[in-house]
Amino acid sequence: MKLELKAALVTGAGHRVGRALAVALGNERMRVAVHYHDAEEGAHETVAMIQRAGGQAIALKGDLSTGAGPDELIGAAMSRLGALDVVVNSAAVMMRTPMGKVTVEDWDFMFALNLRAPFFIAQAAAKVMTSGGSIVNIADLAAYETWPEFVPHAISKAGVVKMTSALARLLAPAVRVNAVAPGAVLLPPGTTDAVAGHFADTTPLGRLGSPEDVAEAMLYLLRADYVTGETLIVDGGRHVRK
Numbered sequence: 001m002k003l004e005l006k007a008a009l010v011t012g013a014g015h016r017v018g019r020a021l022a023v024a025l026g027n028e029r030m031r032v033a034v035h036y037h038d039a040e041e042g043a044h045e046t047v048a049m050i051q052r053a054g055g056q057a058i059a060l061k062g063d064l065s066t067g068a069g070p071d072e073l074i075g076a077a078m079s080r081l082g083a084l085d086v087v088v089n090s091a092a093v094m095m096r097t098p099m100g101k102v103t104v105e106d107w108d109f110m111f112a113l114n115l116r117a118p119f120f121i122a123q124a125a126a127k128v129m130t131s132g133g134s135i136v137n138i139a140d141l142a143a144y145e146t147w148p149e150f151v152p153h154a155i156s157k158a159g160v161v162k163m164t165s166a167l168a169r170l171l172a173p174a175v176r177v178n179a180v181a182p183g184a185v186l187l188p189p190g191t192t193d194a195v196a197g198h199f200a201d202t203t204p205l206g207r208l209g210s211p212e213d214v215a216e217a218m219l220y221l222l223r224a225d226y227v228t229g230e231t232l233i234v235d236g237g238r239h240v241r242k
Contacts, residue, residue: 001134001222003028007081009073011064011121012091014039016186017138019046020211021088021218022057026050028219032057033077035091037064064091065112070120078128086222087125089118089137089160094188098149107152114156115163122167122177131174132225136218137164139181141235157181161231168229176228178221183235185209204237 008025012018014036023046025032032050034057036043043059050057058080062073078084092114097106122135142154143161161179168177184199185208200208217234221227233239 001085001132001225003030003086003219003222005029005031006085007031007033007077007083008086008088009033009035009060009077009081009084009125010088010090011035011073011117012037013046014042015046017182017211017214018088018090019049020215021090021138022046023049023053024212024215024219025086025088026053026055026057029054030086031055031081033081034059035062035064035073036060037062037091064117064121065109070117071124074121074124074128084125084129085133087121087129087133087135088218089121089135091117092138092140092157094140094150094153096149097152099151102152110152111156111159114153115159118160119163119167122163122171126167126171126175129175133175134222135167135171135175135177136221137177137179138214139164139179139231141181141183141233141239143181143231144233144239164231165229172228176221176225178224178228179231180214180217180221181231181233181235182214183209183233183238185213185234186211202238202241203235204241207236209234209236 010022013022013034047057139160140157143158164179
């Protein structure tokens with residue numbers, strides 16, 4: 001896929017990894033719809049960063065945890081961009097939920113945003129995307145490992161991995177669907193230096209990653225026209241430690 005001037009939607013692009021993904025598309029001179037829910041100021045900062053990088057950008061607000069949110073967002077993106085070639089499902093929530101303290105409300109909220117929303121975004125996008133379009137879902141290394149305090153999150157991300165392969169089969173050949181599963185590329189706010197150092201020391205490549213590492217993987221999947229149904233793990237080798 002030649003990315004210049006193509007139209008893209010990135011969900012959850014007001015901060016953190018989502019912002020890096022949107023800016024990377026801006027660097028390719030794409031037209032980017034920057035989705036946000038609460039991070040309005042951050043979304044407009046992302047828009048400005050994309051414009052400085054040579055791309056075009058707009059900010060679109062939407063609550064993807066609602067049943068109607070995904071369809072409404074795709075409709076808004078089509079209305080503003082006039083086309084849709086790329087969708088990056090980045091919006092997600094990662095909540096600390098130790099076993100024994102998980103609530104139904106926490107579970108439902110995480111699954112609504114992390115798994116249900118990207119599915120229905122993909123379903124709506126597939127109806128309007130141009131042939132040769134591409135969807136990239138952001139999964140998580142937690143889909144492959146057991147993190148005791150993040151079990152519901154991990155289950156939702158394992159669902160994203162399965163969803164990716166299923167949609168790749170169902171939407172081929174018109175639309176390719178792949179995923180990126182980041183490891184320790186951006187630690188939660190408040191992470192101590194000791195914890196960050198432990199993650200780096202126990203990573204085979206000897207360092208933490210960055211949001212830009214995830215963006216590079218996304219760009220590869222967008223350009224790789226003979227790749228679909230794959231989840232590319234970007235974790236410095238943590239998944240091969242054992």
